[in-house]
Amino acid sequence: MKPILQQVDSGMNSLISDLQKLIRQPSVSAKNEGIEECAKLCKKILEKHGIKSELLRLGKGVAPIVFGEIKSKKNPKKTLLFYNHYDVQPAEPFDLWEHPPFSGKKIGNKIFGRGSSDDKGELITRIKAVDAFLKKTGDVPCNIKFLIEGEEETGSANIDAYLKKFKKKFACDGVIWEFGYVDSKDRPIVGLGMKGLLYVELSVKESIRDAHSSLAVLIKNPAWRLIEAVHSLRDSNGKILIKDWYKEAEPLSKNDIKLINSEPFDENSFKKEFGIKSFLGNKSGLEAKKALVGDPTCNVAGFISGYTGNGAKTVLPGEAMVKIDFRLVPKMNPKKQIQRLKSHLKAIGFSDISVKVYHGEAAARTSPSDPFVSQVIDAANKSYGKSILNVSNAGTGPMYSFVNVLKAPCISIGSTYMFARIHSPNEFTRIDLLKKTTKCICHIMENFGKN
Numbered sequence: 001m002k003p004i005l006q007q008v009d010s011g012m013n014s015l016i017s018d019l020q021k022l023i024r025q026p027s028v029s030a031k032n033e034g035i036e037e038c039a040k041l042c043k044k045i046l047e048k049h050g051i052k053s054e055l056l057r058l059g060k061g062v063a064p065i066v067f068g069e070i071k072s073k074k075n076p077k078k079t080l081l082f083y084n085h086y087d088v089q090p091a092e093p094f095d096l097w098e099h100p101p102f103s104g105k106k107i108g109n110k111i112f113g114r115g116s117s118d119d120k121g122e123l124i125t126r127i128k129a130v131d132a133f134l135k136k137t138g139d140v141p142c143n144i145k146f147l148i149e150g151e152e153e154t155g156s157a158n159i160d161a162y163l164k165k166f167k168k169k170f171a172c173d174g175v176i177w178e179f180g181y182v183d184s185k186d187r188p189i190v191g192l193g194m195k196g197l198l199y200v201e202l203s204v205k206e207s208i209r210d211a212h213s214s215l216a217v218l219i220k221n222p223a224w225r226l227i228e229a230v231h232s233l234r235d236s237n238g239k240i241l242i243k244d245w246y247k248e249a250e251p252l253s254k255n256d257i258k259l260i261n262s263e264p265f266d267e268n269s270f271k272k273e274f275g276i277k278s279f280l281g282n283k284s285g286l287e288a289k290k291a292l293v294g295d296p297t298c299n300v301a302g303f304i305s306g307y308t309g310n311g312a313k314t315v316l317p318g319e320a321m322v323k324i325d326f327r328l329v330p331k332m333n334p335k336k337q338i339q340r341l342k343s344h345l346k347a348i349g350f351s352d353i354s355v356k357v358y359h360g361e362a363a364a365r366t367s368p369s370d371p372f373v374s375q376v377i378d379a380a381n382k383s384y385g386k387s388i389l390n391v392s393n394a395g396t397g398p399m400y401s402f403v404n405v406l407k408a409p410c411i412s413i414g415s416t417y418m419f420a421r422i423h424s425p426n427e428f429t430r431i432d433l434l435k436k437t438t439k440c441i442c443h444i445m446e447n448f449g450k451n
């Protein structure tokens, strides 16, 4: 492996400049800005590194998938797939950025820009790992496939359809997930799962227009109505009160709890990062860690009604709207949960509230005993000196579709520093972590091909 790892060291300047090129091409899926251009740029970058590439399409209005493939001469029987995305979150609010969001500005050990970590930084480490093998051996230790989608930041609405349509093309024996976190002590987190998500909008329209608030004695206020409905969804400790909400939810196994217990979690620095004094329900220690991995949530993402500008305005709003995201755990079926939410509202007399569903996806986890897991842990330990095994991320990604359609284990490992401000102004990536992760990916390819 020595010459391969040396190649990673000597290729860092080119890694940085390719990453800057990717950052400088805006690709905001929420606004359909630069999507097509960025897909073409990814294809070009893959091809520049000797990886055969094509754009796959599902139809009009759907972002293309960039597919890349390189076959192994030495071991054509095993295939590793890298899942990434080339789209990014909107950069707003622009005025909070210290450097323009699409500048790719390099300062010391950091490269700033929207997508620098999420997910262009991750993508580039994988391309450069393949490149290191090709440059030094003219081969790769196993077949490599790249699946780079353009709608991850808006919820991967078409990934399931893509996976089903191009199932043969994407066939593989293992998937490396699009991102992976590195904690504040430079330990990479080997992640085995993702929670599911149900995103809904609840709204009430009481009257055809806003009214003078003196009429509050006669006209019902839709904001109050919605507050009452939302209040019925969970208790103040976060427990969801919708009937049968937890019915199929898979409890954590003894082994899961053992792994969670051994996972470090610095409560104080976490609280400091967010400027908070205590956790929901006063959780601490193992309870807090278990909740991150295994608790479903009901979160108010936004609530709007009436006047919210400066000063006072005595108004009685005509309508009110709330956006809510529910995180789901394995075995919870998003479709069933929507029905339960609707039945709940009806049962407590809130059938006037309309429910719009934006997004639903199930949770997924790879078993800690899968041999792929130990291969990735070994690679992470070799390149970082240490690593942390995480049963499930608290966030969501379309992992269920991959596990369900491709029947391959999925593991997340990557270069994203946990406080790299992804999705926020001043997102950055750390160059030292990009280098270590590229080496880690090299070790993963080697381990995967050998076993």
Ligand SMILES: [Zn+2]
Residues within 6 Å of the ligand: 089, 118, 153, 422, 423
């Ligand atoms: Zn993201």
